Amino acid sequence: MNDKAVRLQSVSHHFGSVEVIRDLSLEVSHGEYVAVVGPSGSGKTTLLNLISGFLEPSSGTITRRGESRMVHQQDGLYPWLTARENIALGLRTRRGTAGRPGRLEAMLDLIGLNGFADHYPHQLSGGMRQRVELARALAGEAEILLLDEPFSALDYLTRVRLRGELERLIRERPRTVILVTHHLEEAAQLADRVVLLTGRPARIRCVLEIPRPRPRRPTDPAVVEAVERLLGELGADPETSAIIPPDHVARADGGGR
Ligand SMILES: Nc1ncnc2c1ncn2[C@@H]1O[C@H](COP(=O)(O)OP(=O)(O)OP(=O)(O)O)[C@@H](O)[C@H]1O
């Protein structure tokens, strides 16, 4: 029986002649928090679109158990709906009910946009739009959250605060999370496993497990060690963060620890 929330078996994908993902296999358990990091243009957004079912893989199979919600890297809001109406869409369930009363106000509170509830996306900054998207995804009951750099447009303090809020909400209502981020620290602080992808076509370069309960401080030794390993894998010398030639980088062990 397939008891995994998400399972990819030998998945490859290309857009025309551009091969974006090659023979990628990954299993994510129910309630697991997986971060995906990799170079820009390597295929991370494509990977989430495949998992959500928005794209069909060119070959291989993908199974998903449970409804998924995606937070898009850019502008996934409906431009003709206000912030409040966009979030309200997230509250709707497949059975058509409107969700718990007060939930919408609670989500607006969470993202600190009470005064902007009736603004349309074009009247909000990029960071505000990102917060509305996150609220829309968290408002609902979807089992699987696919988060595509959900904090990238936020200032540092808002980023840290929302990261903490997301952490708290997931603890209160466990879900399966796949988070794409460029921030190694964020990945190591939040995730049970960090999957590092190669450049295009994306394959799994290594998987790091972070067997440490959350919440974790960014300065937790397990977080720091994971970041150093990831930097090493990426060819950066953790001592100086200077890039060292790839030949000097130890091969990944495939995460069998
Ligand atoms: N719909 C599409 N049609 C054609 N090519 C596409 C399409 N979507 C993505 N690509 C190409 O696939 C590759 C991977 O894109 P993708 O958006 O998945 O990368 P990414 O890892 O998310 O990058 P970033 O970190 O910059 O967000 C890129 O070369 C991109 O040009």
Ligand SMILES: [Mg+2]
């Ligand atoms: Mg992307």
